[in-house]
Amino acid sequence: MAFLSNPIGKKMLMALTGIVLFLFLVAHLLGNTTVFGGQGWINAYAEHIHSAMFAPPLWAARVVLLACLGLHIALGTLLFLENTKAAPTKGTFVTYKEAGLSSRTMFYTGLLILAYLIYHLLHFTFHSVHASISVSAFPPDAQGRPDLFRSIALSFQRPVIAGTYLLAMAVVCLHTFHGVFSSLQTLGLPGKASLPVLKRAGQVLATLLAAGFALVPVAVLTGWINL
Amino acid sequence: MxxxxxxxxxxxxxxxxxxxxxxxxxxxxxxxxxxxxxxxxxxxxxxxxxxxxxxxxxxxxxxxxxxxxxxxxxxxxxxxxxxxxxxxxxxxxxxxxxxxxxxxxxxxxxxDLIVERAGLDKVIQAGGYTSAYTGTHADANAILVPKDDQEYAMDAAACIGCGACVAACPNSSAMLFVAAKIAHLGTLPQGKPEEASRALSMTEAMQEEGFGACSNHFECQAVCPKGIRVETIARLNRAFLKASLKRLA
Structure with a gap:
């Protein structure tokens, strides 16, 4: 508990949970790439990870991710409130030299990502929003698998849905643009020479990740992926 | 003009x-x-x-x-x-x-332009010193310190405790200040033994006094008149982690 009452301790747990969540995003992106293989690939992938064989690790991952998400949000909110209390005003004339939009909006982009996450789960996991184009609304594909491919294609053919996802990926990019490097710095990784390299690498990684996710709605909108 | x-x-x-x-x-x-x-x-x-x-x-x-x-x-x-x-x-x-x-x-x-900066003194009192008895002047080079360590400690010791890092930080954190003291004292043989306890007590005092936590904005290094770099904060984070693990063990 002494660890968590220390400001660095809180930051370190923020950093660790953030890294776990980022690694999940990387895994999620790798899974997404199967959509470019066509209907057969992504439907097979979706059926596989939901098969009985994968159930125990899937549930373990869900529990870990949910715990990390909860801790990340709770500590982030606590730190945000403490930091706001420590700095009620920074004067009338504030100039920023190194802090970019990304680092200064972490709390707010975090909240937006939470809102998006709820929407995304309701859409593709619980099928309660856009129910008419959800997996459960379609008959199984030729191999008898749930037709996730059809749901993805029909969802992103609607510009409002595709636009929402693209906007959300811009927010994820903004959050991780600072988050990836910041977590490494908090864990004490950088030295004098490696700091600028790690910072740039974190920014590149965050941009690539968000761009990778954004590629799916863009591919559907442009007709690269179609039924 | x-x-x-x-x-x-x-x-x-x-x-x-x-x-x-x-x-x-x-x-x-x-x-x-x-x-x-x-x-x-x-x-x-x-x-x-x-x-x-x-x-x-x-x-x-x-x-x-x-x-x-x-x-x-x-x-x-x-x-x-x-x-x-x-x-x-x-x-x-x-x-x-x-x-x-x-x-x-x-x-x-x-x-007007005068602010009370006693908070920084309280942080120093929590551990920004070495308690080893140093006796009278030792012979020069009686304790050998590698050149790189001397340079590193000297760069960190350049901190004049002006509080600009706190003023520039969007969270009013004193991490660069604490990091400079930890790097300065912890690099030298006289300060090394207390490095772990210093990292814990100074950061805890920092929070108690009402300074914020570090969000890695790096505004502090942009305004530091003595050019203290944020790598020292990474070093402080490492010292804190080591100290916490030691406390667990």
Whole structure:
């Protein structure tokens, strides 16, 4: 508990949970790439990870991710409130030299990502929003698998849905643009020479990740992926 | 040179403050910002107006007493330069200059541009020292310190505790200040034994005093008049982690 009452301790747990969540995003992106293989690939992938064989690790991952998400949000909110209390005003004339939009909006982009996450789960996991184009609304594909491919294609053919996802990926990019490097710095990784390299690498990684996710709605909108 | 100044004036800790406008003329480019304020104060005294209150001591950038926010930058627009070392030639003739006190919840304004910075002293008292008995002067080189460590410790020891890092930090964190002390003392043989306890006690004191946590904005290193770098914060984080693991074991 002494660890968590220390400001660095809180930051370190923020950093660790953030890294776990980022690694999940990387895994999620790798899974997404199967959509470019066509209907057969992504439907097979979706059926596989939901098969009985994968159930125990899937549930373990869900529990870990949910715990990390909860801790990340709770500590982030606590730190945000403490930091706001420590700095009620920074004067009338504030100039920023190194802090970019990304680092200064972490709390707010975090909240937006939470809102998006709820929407995304309701859409593709619980099928309660856009129910008419959800997996459960379609008959199984030729191999008898749930037709996730059809749901993805029909969802992103609607510009409002595709636009929402693209906007959300811009927010994820903004959050991780600072988050990836910041977590490494908090864990004490950088030295004098490696700091600028790690910072740039974190920014590149965050941009690539968000761009990778954004590629799916863009591919559907442009007709690269179609039924 | 002539300038249009907007200066924050506040009667006391509880009184509301606001900006006052002043025009100054006949300023020599070689004058420091503080000398410009001295000149303005002489004129104010002649007019029977209370002079602008501000702190200064050495006026050569080594004591950390002066410090105000000039045009939105702690210490002013010149990198690695304290307020007292800023020359008026660093500004454009006729420029409007905004001068405010350092802002942080832990730095309450006492009067005009003077803030209470005792919070930093409390952090130092929590562990910014070595308690080893050092005796009389030892022979030079009796304790060998590698050249790189000497340089590193000396760079960190350049911290003058002015509080600019706190003033610039969007969270009013004192991490760069604490990191400089940890790096300075922890790199040298005399300070090494207490490094773990120092990392814990100083960061805990930092929180108790009401400084924020580090969000890695790095505004601190941009304004530090002594060029302390944020790598020292990574080093402090490592020291904290080691100390926490040691406490567990």
């Amino acid at each position: 002539r300038f249009h100044l907007k200066v924050w004036r506040q009667e006391g800790p509880e009184a509301p403050g606001r900006f006052f406008d002043y025009d100054v003329d006949d300023i020599i480019p070689e004058m420091s910002l503080l000398e410009m304020l001295d000149k303005l104060n002489e004129e104010l005294i002649k007019k029977g107006t209370p002079p602008i209150t501000f702190e200064s001591d050495c006026r050569e950038g080594i004591c950390g007493t002066c410090g105000m926010v000039v045009n939105g930058s702690a210490h002013g627009p010149q990198p690695k330069t304290t307020t007292c070392e800023i020359r008026m030639r660093h500004f454009q003739d006729g420029e409007a200059i905004t001068i405010e006190p350092f802002r942080a919840a832990v730095f309450p304004v006492q009067k």
